[in-house]
Amino acid sequence: MALGFFHNCGTPRSRICVMEDGYHGDTIGTMSAGERGVFNQAYQPLLFGVDRLPFPAPGCEQATLHAFERFCLTGQVAALLIEPLILGAGGMRAYPASVLAALKEIAERHGTLLIADEVMTGWGRTGSLFACEQAGVAPDILCTSKGLTGGSLPLAATLCTAQIFDAHLSTDRRRTFFHSSSYTANPIACAAAVANLAVWNNEPVRERVGTLERMQREKLPRFEANPRFANVRQVGTITALDLVVPAGGYLSQVGPRLRAFFRARKLLIRPLGNIIYLMPPYCVTTADLDRAYDAIEEAAVCFAAGQL
Ligand SMILES: Cc1ncc(COP(=O)(O)O)c(C=O)c1O
Known part of the structure; x- marks a missing residue:
């Protein structure tokens, strides 16, 4: 979606930036973005290159920010894809909200989108509804799943800003966001999510x-x-x-x-x-x-x- 945004705007960008030790799933795309290792060794020939930031370990935060700035200066980074506040499968590695806020600030300066993978962190896991809130950050794209249905049924949603939505909205069908799957917006899973939202709205x-x-x-x-x-x-x-x-x-x-x-x-x-x-x-x-x-x-x- 991030690549599509820049493509549709007529200013194509080709790079995705991620954080060391990240985990985003098991498709070729998400394995490419995730940490490489024995888990995805078999697929190595098909995985594409991404720009990797060092993890902002205590005392090393500046190195992460400088690396991101350097990648952004190429003008090719479409998006920073990141697990906010805590990397899950990569070892439950936590980093401060201030780093997330600083990354967003750099991204904004370079017109790079921030994709928050809140699949694990969303729906209260980190103490707030979404982890990004703790950094005062509104991502451009937000991925949510697990807690969306209270874990009861499989459903995921990808949210984006009006700007990204509008870039895919046109009578010119070449600008369409073409991607979905068999169970996209599955009515039973959606009903579970609606019921979960009611719980969030009506219960403490x-x-x-x-x-x-x-x-x-x-x-x-x-x-x-x-x-x-x-x-x-x-x-x-x-x-x-x-x-x-x-x-x-x-x-x-x-x-x-x-x-x-x-x-x-x-x-x-x-x-x-x-x-x-x-x-x-x-x-x-x-x-x-x-x-x-x-x-x-x-x-x-x-x-x-x-x-x-
Ligand atoms: C942060 C994060 N992103 C993505 C995923 C993968 O989600 P899915 O299995 O729905 O592709 C997970 C699963 O554990 C996750 O923790």
Whole structure:
């Protein structure tokens, strides 16, 4: 859509800029934009090149902003595609809202569009309805899914500004936005989304999200003080922590073992290698959370004793 916008405006641009360790899905396009690795090695010959920004780790934020500015100066960057505030599958890596705001400011100066992939972060996950709000940023294109139907039925929506919509609106059919799929606007999925919007409008969902955020925060201090864990972090309703292991990373052997350990305790916790995260449903109870955190602590004890 971003490329189509520039094409239809008669000023074509050919590059997409993304962030290191991003994840955006499993099509050739989204795999191209995502981090490369063993997960998409088989498709490597078909993946196209993108401009990658270094992750804005603490103290390195300027390097990210400078890299983006340099890419934008080519005049070819149609869009920056980014997961706002926290990268999900790439390791639950969080970065400050101020970086997102600064990236948007640079994008605006160069006429580059900001595509916010809010597939994971949307619908209250990071504490606000959408993560971009925390940076005071309105993206040009916003991708939403998962929470759109409260996770009940599969549905995604891609929102865009009136400017982008208008660039695709014409009696000249060559300007049409031609893309959809079999189940685009599936009526049953849309009904689920409408029902979910009614819940958001009529029930105290924001308060519930705030309560969950607080409940999660209260559980973390004991892990911050536990040397078996590192990098204890929280973004809204999401918490994550790294189990300290000799060989970490997505393919760390401990990942499947942890998953089995949790499943044996009737907990659906799916670590990213040695990175354990909790992204609970908003109806979770304190007792449920206690059970999950107790199991995480127990897993670390078992790991240290060589029993996991
Ligand atoms: C940030 C993000 N973008 C995109 C996707 C992929 O969405 P879909 O499976 O609907 O293509 C995911 C899925 O986990 C995601 O977390």
